[in-house]
Amino acid sequence: MQECAAAFVSFKTRYAAVVASQVLQSSNPMLWVTDLAPEPHDVYWSNLCIPYRQLWFRRIATLLASIVFMFLFLIPVTIVQGLTHLDQLQQMLPFLKGILKKTFVNELVTGYLPSVVLMLFMYTVPPTMMLFSAVEGSISRGGRKKSACCKVLYFTIWNVFFVNVLSGSVLSQLNVISSPKGIPIQLGKAIPTQATFFITYVLTSGWASLSSEVVQLFALICNLFNRFIRRSKDIPSKSALSFPYHTEIPKVLLFGLLGFTCSILAPLILPFLLVYFFLGYVVYRNQILNVYISKYESGGQYWPIVHNTTIFSLVLTQIIALGVFGLKRSPVASGFTIPLVICTLLFNEYCRQRFYPTFKSFSAQVLIEMDREDEQCGRMDEIHQQLNSAYCQLSQLTSHDSSKTEETHREHTRCTQDPEDMKPGLAHPTLGRHTIPGIGQVATWLSMYMASQEKNPPK
Template sequence: MIVSALLMSVGINSSLCILFFTLYSIIRKQPGYYYVYVPRLLTAKGIKRIRDRMRRLLPSSDWVKAAWKLSEEDLLSTSGLDAVVFIRIIILSLKIFSFAGVIGLFVLLPINCAGTQLAAFDITVISSETLDLFTISNVNNGSKWLWVHCSAVYLITCLVCFLLYHEYDYVCSKRIAYFYSAKPQPQQFTVLVRGIPVPPGSSVSESVDNFFKECYPSTYLSHVVIHRTNKLYNLINDVKKVYRRPLHLQSEPADEYSTCDTPFRISSHKSDHDKKPEHLEENRITEQSYSSFSGKEVRSAFVFFKSRFTAAIASRLQQSEKPTQWVTEQAPEPNDVYWPVFHSTFFRRWMSRVVIIVVSILLTVLFLLPVVIVQSLANLSQLEIWFPFLKSILSAKIISQIVTGYLPNLILQLSVKLVPPVMEFLSSIQGHISYSEIQRSACDKFLWFIIWNIFFANVLSGSIFNQLSVLLDLRNIPSHLAVSVPAQASFFIAYVVTSGWTSTSSDLFRVFQFIQSLFQRCCCCKRTDLDEFELPYILYHREIPKVLFFGLLGITYFFLAPLILPFLLIYFFLAYIIYKNQFINVYAPKFESAGKFWPTVHNCMIFSLVLMHAIALGIFTLKKVRSASTLIFPLPLLTLLFNEYCRKRFLPNFVAYSAESLIKKDKEDWNDPEMPQFFSELVTAYMDPALSPSQLSNSIGHTSSTRSDISDDSITPLLSHSVFNASLWGGGQAV
């Protein structure tokens, strides 16, 4: 990619970012879009309608100040430890690349530009030259200046390892402190049991009760058997749809928070009106009663204990001589339970994992098609050979710049957006019992997917993609990477700008939700009712891999093409402000894993370092500085030893809490007068939502409540009103 095409991509994406920021700062202040841009504040009554229309139509940037001032303690109290860990990933990246940027831009980049390995170029026509002139490829073979690059590799390795150790230790301490500061939680006293053997003439409930009374006579409390409720969930959804329709049809004209300001309505389908609410409700109650019978029992149960320590022991020990029976694991939070998976047998879960591995490999292979398209667009001469009829169109300068500089990354970004939902679906059928486990599994799948398909496939496609014999030559892989990676520097800079700057800014503006809201206002006229409204939550399995992949690009290209570093720093700064703003205004926590995503972060950083070392080894070998290659060789081994030390030192605290912590917390609860009440409520904490009593029938004839119907005392604000007002109006008092 030539410099002019890269500048075109930067210009287009910068304009889009400015557009998204401007529209966001205006539209977020319009009452009709509160549900899109400030749903957390709206449900917490943290905002008031502003009367000054001129003030509402002027863009403002004071929300940036509010996001910047949000402390870690406030973020922890409102969004949980997972949100803190996510922001810590961005902070870690800012620290690394701020240091790397100083070395890269002020030391390495001048050395690269001063080289004469590539043909000399005229500064007046630099826009038609490639970015290779700014990379290590331009440094002369055997040059002593390459020792500066070697020293830089050592410096960045030491810095990253130091920061990783500090952050691992910090997150680990926050996780323990979070455990000590939290009130008693149901999941701490609960164990999930699967593969329950049932003797003839007995039920699952009786088997569980007899087994745990015998094994844990003094600390066993009670249990809840899981039932088959798939059909019941479908009935409940039908009942909700039918009951909600009268609420929308009978509701009064839209108030200031309504999503519809037009008098037009689209009539419902006749089949929906023909459904009898009373008949559906009777079917629901009948199915609920039937699902409660022993014949609908699944051989799984939640077992409750009187102490955390006993629950931890029961979840870790093998309960039976047959490993596939009485399989135990720590229960997730009640609202984190993924109910559809419990009817799966051990064999079915095992087969699902095998099938998912095969499907993931096939998905990775199939995704190479858009990668080939992207590479063909980035290579204009190859595109003209494949499609000669486009030669006249591509000869136009601006068209060629857009095609080679912007279009490839746009296609790649749109293709990648389809992957996280697929990975989440694959993880959901893999046998995980909670949404948090599903997201962590999908996070790992998506991370390695983009590392292979975005980095390796793009890097290798231009040189050895069609040479399978070269791919199998493992000894020469560092040399091939050394040739291919610097050549793709301009492509990945454009990728950072497109998938980083623009994508993050579009997440701030919430483009899809905004368009959906416009459609509802203009066509559907569907009221947004607080009783139906569900706060959005951040998709960690989509966002964490994206941040980590940009970290991989920065570490890899740090000494190869330092010009990428300022673009990465701008992205991480935007991400820091935008995501903190979204945690204040938009995202509510769906689950809490207490920082269990961090080991994935650590492992990816270690992989990035080892990859950088492999490329450096190949570069210095090709540049005929064999002494530097010899000096680089111990680095990956030392890095892997460091990783093993961290794994032994910190990882066990992310798998389970220590016996010391559990016993100490149990002793604190002995004199707590609220514990008897907690244990009495613990039995009902893990009731399947499909079997809980429904209040839908009470909603017949009841219209949607407005904001004035909600008492201030019934809602606890998420943050102080000063943060709310600063976030929305710029610190002024709304009236």
């Protein structure tokens, strides 16, 4: 087995692990890097041996690749916007004038077809961003999904909202956009023209995605293929998936952005969004409780993303309101809107100072209380014994596991392995959150990830 300059070190208490992870271990900060370890089933073993000096280069490379991919995606978005402007489409394709004069074809091309084409192109975005996040070097699956979620979110807001609002004519609007005063006015003029497209997009990408989420069409096809074509009665491990946060959270936040920004000039979209959020609550609650299997705990790391995007949506809505009031030549309304923007930014700063630190580090008071409670209940000794085999890449069956039947072992494999990260020749930890209650969450604080630039870590 190939050795790498990384190790998992366990401690007797959570408090000791947190202190050791935050203290500088050497005078050279890049020689001995420490961080809290993810849960046993959250470890992404492929990236564990990446040298620390490569992480910054990988992050810069993936950032540049994401930006290039974002701008290359302007080509299909421009094509979609050409479908929404019938006069431009007739000028580019004169032989379609006779067909486009028909009412049914006109409504189909300008109303429904653009959102369907854009939605089909958007299906390629999450796998691409997940690949970029894996190359980025995250040592945990949760960190990889969080990074992919941010990339998909930025990509979706830029290409679905801003590029469509500007109607694909960014170059012709540079003289207006270059002026800060012209941005609110331009947004106030452009959003009403795209209201129909956004309503149709909510129907095609929102309602339709909830329907496909309930049906689970891909899993259903795979199940039918295995049962009737392969004649296999075994349940494949890929049938149990974890919740796709990197695809669903950006979609929900995008619809929230559309609801905020379009509520001023195109309030007709609000009933469609209300139905979407109501159905989304029912569908996602059922899927999380009854369909998907939680392989690890992310510790609420997605909540800051949701908060920041909501604040951005509010500020953007208020800027659009300034543009609308400027078009209406109402200085009184504009004067009352400016303090609203300032108050929103101050509220965001208060939340950042008050709540965001709890997502970055653990409270010493809480950790000490948990350590004392485990010591009084006698759980700490058991946890220390199980940590020796929890962070193990190779699958090792104990004597107790060897006495199990083949069906029980297959069920254990289905629960402990993440089908999204299964690769040929890559083994997964034997012990985890589903086999030892509480070990996954406790080991997150009891272990520490170490990476060094050198092949052999210092003693």
